[in-house]
Amino acid sequence: MAAADSGPTLNPGTAESEEETILYDLLVTTEWPPETEVQPRGNRKYGASFIITKAIRDHLLFFRQYIWYSPAPFLLPDGLVRLVNKQINWHLVLASNGKLLAAVQDQCVEIRSAKDDFTSVIGKCQVPKDPKPQWRRVAWSYDCTLLAYAESTGTVRLFDLMGSELFVISPASSFAGDLSYAIAGLIFLEYKGSAQWSAELLVINYRGELRSYLVSVGTNQSYQESHSFSFSSYYPHGINTAVYHPGHRLLLVGGCETAEVGVSKASSCGLSAWRVLSGSPYYKQVTNGGDRVTAVPKTLGLLRMLNVKFYSRQGHEQDGVFKMSLSPDGSLLATIHFSGKLSIWAVPSLKQQGSWDQNEQVRLLGIITLSSVSSCSTHFIC
Structure with a gap:
């Protein structure tokens, strides 16, 4: 019997070069145009009453912070400040199930679904414009039904999937421009201690101060502080x-x-x-x-601060x-x-x-x- 004809031989080098020249199409699913700031009705921002109110308020804040009570400044690590400030203002946060996406923009948070490849918006959360948008943080709940949004001031807002604001958690203390009160960790935990509460939310600022909140949604929509904890004894310079x-x-x-x-x-x-x-x-x-x-003893913590x-x-x-x-x-x-x-x-x-x-x-x-x-x-x- 005659030997079967052998097929065309492939040069490994040629095949490798052909594979390297393969081009892949990148499909643009969504584009976000620049947001336009919504001006108050009648442009009262520059009215006389606004200027007078702002002047009085600024003087009172200055008196309270620098004359009446002047707290010791909390110095964040130079590397942390440098890297966070280099981040873009927007954030894209995917839920743990991979089916929901939160697109954090300047003045809103869009919630998109994987059902249509994240092309349509199923919920839109309105948020105030943040002076330090790189220091914001967003987290999904473990069951992907709630969205927590933290401002650079430490204020936390909770939203549902439709974008409705459920409630606002104000920080225990905060000073304008002090980024140590911004949130370093925003974490949802499953809570099984009582059927009254839907989840537990951990809020940790860069100072290393942790506060736990029990949140409830639905008919009895509310929240309450559960406990607090401080990492300052172990991290005298705060956490990152x-x-x-x-x-x-x-x-x-x-x-x-x-x-x-x-x-x-x-x-x-x-x-x-x-x-x-x-x-x-x-x-x-x-x-x-x-x-x-x-x-870390307090004396050692002081030495470590001097070391920084x-x-x-x-x-x-x-x-x-x-x-x-x-x-x-x-x-x-x-x-x-x-x-x-x-x-x-x-x-x-x-x-x-x-x-x-x-x-x-x-x-x-x-x-x-x-x-x-x-x-x-x-x-x-x-």
């Missing part, structure tokens, strides 16, 4: 970010690095884990593998955790630091699995596959 791991009931907190001896690698990098408890003290720091993690000033005078910026993201299976935590360093940690042990400085990262933007440090291949978007 926080995420929640529902599987382990862990609150993962990121702050500035420390040079203390006898602490774990995670603690030295500014990372800590806190078990969420049902009763007082409500949060307990988790230590594993004999890590010696102790509260010394760093800034010498031109060396103190590093710290800027952003955190959990892997889809919750087994790994990725952290981005002020310096651009990328670190991967195991959860819940917080054992470091890998760390790459900015000059060591092959691609600053892209997908980093970490199959060598995990039993399953996990992808993080940097």
Whole structure:
């Protein structure tokens, strides 16, 4: 029998070059035109009564803040302020189920659904114009039925899926222009203590002050403060970010690095884990593998504050955790630091699995596959 004719041979180099030249179409689903500011009726903004009222109010605020009561300024880390101010004003926040998208604009928050590829708006939340829009924060509830919106002043507004404002939670204290009262962590927890409440909302500002609120929607629409907690003993310079791991009931907190001896690698990098408890003290720091993690004494906290000033005078910026993201299976935590360093940690042990400085990262933007440090291949978007 004659041998069958062999098919055309492919040159591997040619096939590879052809694959590299494939072009993909990017479809524009939605475009947002610039928002126009709504002027008050009659343009009263520049009326005589407005000018007189503003002059009296500004003088009273100045007297209260700088003469009658002058609080000590809370200095946020230079790296945090620099990176947050470089962010764009708008935010896109996807719900945990991947079916809802919150598009945070200057004066509204659009809620879009995946049913029509996020082309139509199912709800629109009206919000006041924020003088520091980069410092706003938005979070979805665990069941994706509520949306929390935090202003740079620390004020939190709660909306439903139709965009209706349910209620406004004012901060316990705040001063104009003080960004330490802005929200570093806005987290919904499932609440099972009573059928009266729909969810628990954790509000954590950059000072490290946490307040828990129980929220109820529907017929008995209301909220009440549940408890408060402070991370200041552990983070004298405040916190930078926080995420929640529902599987382990862990609150993962990121702050500035420390040079203390006898602490774990995670603690030295500014990372800590806190078990969420049902009763007082409500949060307990988790230590594993004999890590010696102790509260920072006030005297040591003062020395560390002076150390930060010394760093800034010498031109060396103190590093710290800027952003955190959990892997889809919750087994790994990725952290981005002020310096651009990328670190991967195991959860819940917080054992470091890998760390790459900015000059060591092959691609600053892209997908980093970490199959060598995990039993399953996990992808993080940097």
